[in-house]
Amino acid sequence: MKTNAVSKTYDGRTVLQMPAVDLAADTVHVVLGSNGSGKSTWAKILAGVLAADGGTMPLTEPCRVGYLPQKAYAFRMSMEKNLRIAANDREREDRLLAQLHLTELRKAPANRLSGGESARMALARVLMKPFDLLILDEPSAAMDMESTMLAEKAILDYKKETGAAVLLITHSIRQARRVGDGLFFLKNGMPVETGPCKEHLDAPGTKELKEFLEFYGG
Amino acid sequence: MQTAVIKAIELILAGDRELINILLVTARMSLSSSLIALAVGVPLGLILGAAVFRGRSVFLVINRTLMGMPPVVCGLLFYMLFSGVGPFRHYKLLFTVELMILAQVVLITPIVIGNMENYVSGIAGPVRETAKGLGLSRMTTLRLLMNECAYVICSTYLLAFARAIAEVGAISMVGGAIAWKTNVMTTAIMMYTNRGNFTLGVALGLILMALSLIVNILVTVLQRMISK
Numbered sequence: 411m412k413t414n415a416v417s418k419t420y421d422g423r424t425v426l427q428m429p430a431v432d433l434a435a436d437t438v439h440v441v442l443g444s445n446g447s448g449k450s451t452w453a454k455i456l457a458g459v460l461a462a463d464g465g466t467m468p469l470t471e472p473c474r475v476g477y478l479p480q481k482a483y484a485f486r487m488s489m490e491k492n493l494r495i496a497a498n499d500r501e502r503e504d505r506l507l508a509q510l511h512l513t514e515l516r517k518a519p520a521n522r523l524s525g526g527e528s529a530r531m532a533l534a535r536v537l538m539k540p541f542d543l544l545i546l547d548e549p550s551a552a553m554d555m556e557s558t559m560l561a562e563k564a565i566l567d568y569k570k571e572t573g574a575a576v577l578l579i580t581h582s583i584r585q586a587r588r589v590g591d592g593l594f595f596l597k598n599g600m601p602v603e604t605g606p607c608k609e610h611l612d613a614p615g616t617k618e619l620k621e622f623l624e625f626y627g628g
Numbered sequence: 629m630q631t632a633v634i635k636a637i638e639l640i641l642a643g644d645r646e647l648i649n650i651l652l653v654t655a656r657m658s659l660s661s662s663l664i665a666l667a668v669g670v671p672l673g674l675i676l677g678a679a680v681f682r683g684r685s686v687f688l689v690i691n692r693t694l695m696g697m698p699p700v701v702c703g704l705l706f707y708m709l710f711s712g713v714g715p716f717r718h719y720k721l722l723f724t725v726e727l728m729i730l731a732q733v734v735l736i737t738p739i740v741i742g743n744m745e746n747y748v749s750g751i752a753g754p755v756r757e758t759a760k761g762l763g764l765s766r767m768t769t770l771r772l773l774m775n776e777c778a779y780v781i782c783s784t785y786l787l788a789f790a791r792a793i794a795e796v797g798a799i800s801m802v803g804g805a806i807a808w809k810t811n812v813m814t815t816a817i818m819m820y821t822n823r824g825n826f827t828l829g830v831a832l833g834l835i836l837m838a839l840s841l842i843v844n845i846l847v848t849v850l851q852r853m854i855s856k
Contacts, residue, residue, distance in 0.1 A: 459757050477761030483754040486776055495772070496762045539763060
């Protein structure tokens with residue numbers, strides 16, 4: 411799947427200048443970068459929730475794009491009904507709830523879940539549907555280590571099952587090592603280093619990524 | 629106070645015909661005006677809160693100004709429009725319950741719009757982003773957004789009803805507080821107080837509070853059912 415070159419400017423300040431890239435299917439593309447590096451802006455443009463400058467289409471051809479925003483909304487209904495908003499597939503629903511240790515909470519009102527439970531529910535909901543490109547914006551930011559591991563397993567299973575290209579935005583270098591196939595390291599709205607994830611994290615090719623890894627304990 | 633409570637109970641138990649008439653006019657006026665205001669204000673509040681369009685901030689400023697409109701100003705406006713020299717005199721609505729309801733709707737609708745807009749603008753962005761991320765259609769997104777508003781519509785109705793039942797300035801001007809016709813609880817309380825009959829005034833006040841309590845309980849029960 412190919413993306414077009416996109417940019418985004420706010421009040422004369424360019425926050426994103428992303429060239430065209432190829433997002434291979436059946437691959438987890440990790441997006442790393444500090445706050446304000448343009449990760450979420452790129453994700454929103456690819457998901458179609460934010461318009462790029464000049465109205466550029468983010469993808470070269472139409473495809474099914476799924477997106478989990480940083481602050482996904484928990485609808486005022488039970489957790490299982492939240493999942494059914496995405497797709498009415500009981501078998502898949504049962505499997506995802508079990509995989510993310512949510513089965514006991516399936517009847518619970520989604521708007522009264524804890525932060526970690528709500529994050530797992532939001533992940534399960536987006537994984538209900540098969541997409542060609544799945545964009546996950548820090549899906550485990552509110553999760554503890556155990557939940558993070560469950561979430562990562564669910565994401566990897568989804569990729570294997572659907573063959574989707576997964577774009578995973580994270581601040582966790584450990585998570586990037588565990589699940590990442592490809593890497594986009596962004597700084598000031600531009601990709602500074604891209605390529606195979608583990609290779610670049612083991613031997614960063616730029617001063618910027620090296621400093622980032624040192625700072626974030628990679 | 630004790631005398632007033634006893635008097636209030638006596639009035640209700642005796643089935644005083646004038647009191648029953650006042651109660652019925654009050655119920656008709658406050659229920660009709662608050663429900664009409666809700667029917668008009670909820671969709672407008674939804675649009676103002678969820679849609680992005682040129683001139684939205686102008687509508688917001690106008691609505692916020694109308695939310696603070698003094699009831700007597702509204703009453704004066706309607707009095708001038710429907711009195712013997714006004715452009716709408718042919719409708720012969722002055723000193724009728726219908727015009728009291730109309731004036732109330734004008735006073736309450738901006739409050740309903742403002743309350744809805746305030747809530748919807750807070751959730752519309754996350755709801756839209758989440759729905760788009762799940763590949764949902766615009767119609768489904770709108771349905772989900774409206775479903776999210778069910779709870780707040782109940783509390784908005786309570787606000788509208790409270791404003792309607794407590795109103796006195798505008799309705800006394802356009803209704804004239806005519807006994808057996810346009811006299812409602814608030815105007816009756818004013819009338820009895822002016823006559824020095826404080827006991828009856830307080831008794832009516834207590835009945836008014838009891839009415840408000842009953843509506844509040846009913847709507848709160850409905851709200852709880854929705855939240856489940």
